[in-house]
Amino acid sequence: MTTLVQERKNKHIQNVQNSPVMTSADYVITARDFSVYYGEYKAVKDVNIALNRGKVTSIIGPSGCGKSTFLRCINRMNDLVPGCRTTGKLMMEGIDLYHKRLDVVELRRKVGMVFQRPNPFPKSIYDNVAYGVRLKGRPPQTQLDGIVETSLRRSGLWDEVKDRLKSSALGLSGGQQQRLCIARALAINPEVLLMDEPCSALDPKSTARIEDLIAELSGEYTIAIVTHNMQQAARVSDYTAFFYEGVLVEFGETSKIFTNPKNEKTNDYITGRFG
Amino acid sequence: MKDSTRKILDSAFTAFSRVSLFIVGTAVIGFILPIALKGIGAFMFTATVEHEKFLSENLDYSLSKSDKERIRKSDAARQKLWEMIDSYESSKDSSQPLEKISDLRISTFNKAIKDKDKLKSILSQTPSKRAKLIKEYAEGAWRAYADALDDAERGASGFLFQKFISEQERKLESDAEIFAEEICKGAKISRMARNSLRRNFITYPISLLNACRERFAEKNSAYLSMKGGIIELIGPRSLKEKEDMKLTRQKYGQTRLDIAQRVLSEDIAKISIRKISQGGIPIMDRVSSKEYFGNSVPGQILEYVEKHFDELLQPHFTIYPGFFTDNPIDANIFGGIYPMILGTFYLTVCAMIVAAPLGIAAAIYFSEYAGNGRIANFLRMCVGTLAGVPSIVFGLFGLAFLINTIKVSDGKSVFAGSLTLALLILPTIIRTCEESLKAVPNSYREGALGLGAGKWRAICGVILPAALPSMLTGIIISMGRAAGETAPIIFTAATSAGLAIGLSDIFTQPTPALPWNIYNICSEHEMAERVGHVQYGMALTLICIVLFLNLSAIFIRAKLQNANKNK
Incomplete structure (x- = not known):
């Protein structure tokens, strides 16, 4: 995050931080009384949450409970939705993500996102991975090759595609495409990775x-990671947040939520009584 | 609904759609096929020897050995024809009876002088009785002359006889003068009586000659009409006559066999003759040459032309690719359609250069930036309205605004026409490009933005390339429309006659262009029926250009989409 701060300083943006640093360094994302409106409809209601650094947090809840909306606020993807506005604070390492002078493009480079449906561009596999890198500048070819290979190796796709990097990404299978999207997100070295189902x-x-x-x-x-699959949430995440009708009902360590939920609704949801 | 009813309705609908497809298919084939067949005739046809003559003398084509051989053969056949015509026009075979007529004239006068006393007694009668008696006497006196004239007319052949008749008339007048002097010499006869004698004595032969002349004028006009047809068919006789002709069409015979045959059947086998109607007004009448001339010399000439038609013209199949690369000569009767093709090319490409960037930019604005606000929707409505404006209105706008108001050029020019065409196709381009951009999945936008691309870079790097195939399709199809539009270029760019213009002239010069010249050559051309092949050739060329553009649109789309899928 220091680089983000430095870059912003370089751009002569000052007084970005209006609010004091509220959280310890262990928390990357913090929300305080954070609400999201679509027009008059309040989709996310006064959420207070903190995501731990280097941990996997899964967000579960029935459809329409606002979990995706909350996730998409973290890299300001909801800006694309007309009539969407927010109240409260959403901070990333002490920086207000909804500050009017925040560089959204820079934020999105730090907060990568993987979408519900694989969405590789209609370009070659190589160009897909290199896309984000090239946006920032023109690194030498060897360096770019290195970045592409590392990213693909990390997403476990390298062995499958190393012989056809120049062929179209649309020819890959759905699972491969999704891993390519992850590789694409990893190539620009973000700090946070958002995964929407x-x-x-x-x-x-x-x-x-x-x-x-x-x-x-x-x-x-x-x-x-936002997911509908409770087993998945239990398997992959360290922390779990349960959203219900826009309200964060319960948040805690995954093992505790799934074995001993404090809230009755959480209990009902994870045992499959509704949702 | 019952199951059986549904089945019947289903099959009825299927049958209906198949029938309509069939009708559309046959209509297209029935429409394109005749144009294609006739259009091909513009550059693959049975030519006559005149075709090669024209090409070698006007467009620097070289004559092949077989061409020279053909010209030689046709010249030999023509030589005989010209000899026949010559001998007819200067025929001397009737000179013998003509001399006899002259002799008879003199002897008739002499005989009458011998009857001096009888005539004198007639002249002493009252004026009305006098004239009547003179006429009666003259009819008797001139009988031999009249018979000889009849004989001569039967054997006479035109020019010389006509000349002779005029001469006889003149001589009759002067002889009558002398004759009247002679009769009245020494006698006391009034001036009036003498004049009466002079006039009335020759009334009968003069009327005979007049009738004769009229008959000959008709015969002559018939002959000249046929001769004109022959010259139209095979061209003028000598180099000098050729040089005297002003128009190229008069310097050569028919270059195409089909038109040559038409000339033979319409202008040679049928002739116009000048007849005097009962009211004394000359009228033109068309009759069959064969029936009219019968076995006379012109009839023989006609027979010769019909019999030796192939030798005179040497028809042979030829391919004339120059139809697409040569300039037209003498209002498209000769040569090719190169300037029209080039003009259409200039207009279309220039219109595209103007309209495509503007259209794409507007489409990007509408699809990516404008959203659904009130102003954006108003602008969209404006674009839609513009698309519905009749093309002739665009033409008028081009003239009134582009040329007369802001003066993009002094008059009609390719540039002004291109701008007008660009305006015409702009709405279509905006529409299709906007639709193509909207068809790009939103996930591409999210993906690009999620990787930290700015809006502009997302558009350039991801959205535009993804939309490109269908955008190109729309643009190329608009190009086809621009190529075929007539109305917008009438006032702004098109000229009916003219040569190909250079690239540097597009800002100042008008140009011929296919759509306009098709109209022009079909409806404004003075010899429209003689350039039918050019009309169809142009139509076919235009159809091919548009078809080519549309096919290439389909091809490019398929290619780009494939490239996207399995690069």
Whole structure:
């Protein structure tokens, strides 16, 4: 995060921090009374949460409970939705993500995102991975090759595609495409990785690969994953947040939430009584 | 609904759609096929020897050995024809009876002088009785003359006889003068009586000659009409006559066999003759030459032309690729359509250069920036309205605004026409490009933005490339529309006659262009029926250009989409 601060300083943006640093260095993302509105509709209601550095946090809850909306606020993807506005504070390492002078483009380079449906660009596999890197400048070819290889290795795709890097990414299978999207996000070296139901469009085998991948990446990246699959949440995450009708009902260590939930609604949800 | 009813309705609908497809298919084939067949005839046809003559003398084509051989053969056949015509026009075979007529004239006068006393007694009668008596006497006196004239007319052949008739008339007048002097010499006869004698004595032969002349004028006009047809068919006789002709079409015969045959059947086998109607007004009448001339010399000439038609013209199949690369000569009767093709090319490409960037930019604005606000929707409505404006209105706008108001050029120019065409196709381009951009999945935008791309870089790097195939398709199809539009260029760029212009002239010069010249050559051309092959050739060329553009649009789309899928 220091680089983000430094870069912003370089851009002569001052007085960015209006509010005091509230959290310890262990927390990357903190939300305080954070609400999201779509027009008049309040989709996320006064959420207070803190995501731990280097941990995997899963966000669960029934459809329409605001978990995706919350996730997409972290890299300001909701800006694309007309009529979306927020109240409260959403901070990343002490920086207000909704400050009006925040460089959104810079934020998104720090907070990578993987979407529900694999969305590789209609370009070659190589160009897909290199896309984010090239946005920032033109590194030498050898360095770019290195970045592409490392990213693909990390996402476990390298061995499958190393012979056809120049062929179109649309020719890959769904699971491969999703791992390519992860590699693409990793190539620009973000600090936080947001995953919006990354396995919902994939078969069980590909899902297992992605879950393994998440486990490998945890520790290095702070990961937030939205999922409908409770087993998945239990398997991959360190912390779990349960959203219900826009309200954060319960947040805590995954083992505790799944074995001994404090809230009755949480209990009902994870035991499958509704949702 | 019952199951059986549904099945019947289903099959009825299927049958209906198949029938309509069939009708559309046959309509397209029935429409394109005749144009294609006739259009191909513009550059693959049975040519006559005149075709090669024209090409070698006007467009620097070289004559092959077989061409020279053909010209030699046709010249030999023509030589005989010209000899026949010559001998007819200067025929002397009727000179013998003509001399006899002259002799008879003199002897008739002499005889009458011998009857001096009788005539004198007639002249002493009252004026009305006098004239009547003179006429009666004259009819008797001139009988031999009239018979000889009849004989001569039967054997006479035109020019010389006509000349002779005029001469006889003149001589009759002067002889009558002398004759009247002679009769009245020494006698006391009034001036009036003498004049009466002079006039009335020759009334009968003069009327005979007049009738004769009229008959000959008709015969002559018939002959000249046929001769004109022959010259139209095979061209003028000598180099000198050729040089005297002003128009190229008069310097050569028919270059195409089909038109040559038409000339033979319409202008040679049928002739116009000048007849005097009952009211005394000359009228033109068309009759069959064969029936009219019968076995006379012109009839023989006609027979010769019909019999030796192939030798005179040496028809042979030829391919004339110059139709697409040569300039037209003498209002498209000769040569090719190169300037029209080039003009269409200039207009279309220039229109594209102007319209494509503007259209793409506007489409990007509408699809990526404008959203659904009130102003954006108003602008969209404006674009839609613009798309519905009739093309002739665009043409008028081009003239009134581009040329007359802001003066992009002094008059019609390729540039002004291109701008007008660009305006015409702009709405279509905006529409198709906007639709293509909207069809790009939103996940591409999210993906690009999520990787830290700015809006502009997401558009350039991901969205535009993804939308490119269908955008190109729309643009190329608009190009086809621009190539075929007539109305916008009438006032702004098109000229009916003209040569190919250079690239540097597009800002100042108008140009011929296919759509306009098709109209022009079909409806404004003075010899429209003689350039039918050019009309169809142009139509086919235009159809091919548009078809080529549309096919290449399909091809490019398929290619780009494949490239995206399995690069």
